[in-house]
Amino acid sequence: MKVLVAGAGLAGLNAAWELQKAGHVVEVLESNTRVGGRCWSDTLPNGEIFEHGGEFIDVNDHTLRRLCAEFGLPIVGLGISFDRRWQVDGSIMSPEVLGDHIAALAAAAERLAASRGYRVSLREVAREAYGPDYEKLPYCQKLFATTTCDPDQINGIAIARMFQGHAKSYVEHRGRVLAGNDAVAREIHRRLGDVVRFGTPVVEVRQADGQVTMRTASGAEFTGDAAVIAVPLPKLKRLIATLDLPDLMRKAIEGRVMGAAAKLNIAVSGEAPPKGIQAPNAPWWSWSTAAPEGCDVARGSLTSYAGGRATMASLKLEEGPGHWLDLTRAYRTDLTVSDDCVLTNWGTEPHAEGAYSMPGLDWEPAQDRVFDQKAGAIAFAGEHTRFASLNGALESGARAARLLTLI
Ligand SMILES: Cc1cc2nc3c(=O)[nH]c(=O)nc-3n(C[C@H](O)[C@H](O)[C@H](O)COP(=O)(O)OP(=O)(O)OC[C@H]3O[C@@H](n4cnc5c(N)ncnc54)[C@H](O)[C@@H]3O)c2cc1C
Known part of the structure; x- marks a missing residue:
């Protein structure tokens, strides 16, 4: 069987890889010039690896942890509590x-x-x-x-x-892939071989006579016996216009809400002991993370994170990182915060058009299992079809592959 996959984030890549391992031919169409999507690691001028997007790996993220073990990619503990954050008055809930x-x-x-x-x-x-x-x-x-x-x-x-x-x-000890989380995406891509077409955004999907056709922005058409659609939610909402879907599935997609978030990754000089502290009188926070013991990697970074468009607007992101950097420096007096920083605004990022998604007001429990079925020869994958996390994306890809290979 030939399977087309739209999107080379963790969901699409894992679907493609599972399908290829099962003996199928895959072709992955990706709008961006890299794999990984919202799993995207980078390096600050001081050598510190940081995550533009998905960062914290939970203890129960079994699919992701299993892949890291298989690929020989160590996960290091971040040394901070995620749900319990320090307050500037020195308090923390038990x-x-x-x-x-x-x-x-x-x-x-x-x-x-x-x-x-x-x-x-x-x-x-x-x-x-x-x-x-x-x-x-x-x-x-x-x-x-x-x-x-x-x-x-x-x-x-x-x-x-x-x-x-x-x-x-609840276990506080979340981790991160030592080489950067996107090493997982890059390794799946390497194992897949030359099957990803970059700079190839899918703009229309049709299915007829047992064939699925994807049309790309350039007008080129690709055809397969089946397909996985693993593009972010705002893109999916546009692609389903030409598809015949079960009512509940359409409702689940149309009713789900894409959120927005931003990260400011900043180099710090000197020691940066791990600590996550809530900003004073504001709903955003920042964290410095632990240096992995015995690992010869550069350390010294601080990440500020803001979720939700209202909070992001208060940080004046459209003018650049300056205001947020000043606010961060003003309260992170425990660190020497430099001017070297990278701002990632997922509210304006063109390939995802948001950060990750949540169930909308009209959610009902039956929607939780709606992507356990195909629509004709199409299976859906992506965080929005499972759980809004790195692991959720991977699991959704494996599920899509399973659905397409079940007789
Ligand atoms: C700021 C932020 C913080 C986060 N923090 C965490 C965290 O701490 N822990 C955690 O587990 N998760 C976290 N997440 C969530 C996690 O990163 C995502 O759930 C996961 O990476 C989504 O994977 P995906 O494959 O579903 O989508 P994506 O990674 O977005 O992949 C979709 C792919 O489709 C491509 N594409 C888009 N449009 C088209 C098109 N028309 N045609 C073809 N290709 C297209 C995109 O370029 C992309 O490569 C965070 C995300 C963000 C943004």
Whole structure:
């Protein structure tokens, strides 16, 4: 079977690789000039590797961890807590309090679901869980920043259920691939061989007579027996215009919301002990990470992260990194913050048109399994079809490959 794959992020690459291993011929069409998509590593002038996009690898990210083990890519601990952030007054919530906050959100979500049904926003669930001052609560600030979307536009019940497991099994020790997370994408690409066509954005997908055709921006057409569509959500919403999809699948795609986020990666001189600190009176944070023991890699970087368009607007990103850099330097007095920095604004990045996605207000539980089926000879992959993470993208690619190879 010949399979076309749109998108060479982790989802599309993993789908292509699983299909190729199963003996199928794959051709991957990618709009950008590199593989990896939102998994994109780079180097600061001081030699420090940083992540423009997906960074933290969770303990339960089994597919990603298994691939790293197979590829001989060490994952190093970042040495900071992700859900518990230091405050500028030197306080940090205990793991027990964190567990209580997560459990309170889940309980509030279920109360609201029972009384009102599923159409409840994240803001409504947070207010129900934490009372009128919910926005001042560090956990709530973290939650809103991490979801990267307007809390009025995304579904609080779906999101509370998504994070519920963390209440009992939360482990702080998240990691990152020592060589940069995108080493995973580059290694899959190397093993795939010369099957990725770069600078080839797909603008239309059609299927008829057992064949799938992808038309690209240049007008060229590619045909296969089946296809995986693994482009980011805003692109997918445009591509499905010409496709016949089950109603629930169309609703799941159209109703999902793409969020926006930005990162400022900054070189610091001297020692940068690992610490993640919330910005004072603002819903963004910054972290310095641990030097991996015994590893001869440069260290000394700080990452500021802002999730959501409202927070990003307050940082004046359209004028460049200056304002955000000043704000970061003003409160990270524990570090010597240089002027060497790289700003990545995922709100304006053309290939993804956002950071990652969340279930929209009209989410309903049945949507969670909707991508476990094909639409004709097309399977869908990407973080928006599974879980908004590096691991979720990889898993979605493996699932798409499985769907296409099942008789
Ligand atoms: C700022 C930020 C922080 C994050 N932090 C974390 C984190 O800490 N931990 C974590 O696990 N995850 C994190 N994520 C999420 C994670 O990076 C993504 O979920 C994952 O990389 C998405 O992979 P994907 O394959 O679904 O999409 P992508 O990586 O976006 O891949 C899609 C590919 O399709 C290509 N494409 C686009 N349009 C077309 C077209 N028309 N035709 C052909 N190709 C096209 C794109 O160029 C891209 O290469 C973060 C993301 C961002 C942006």
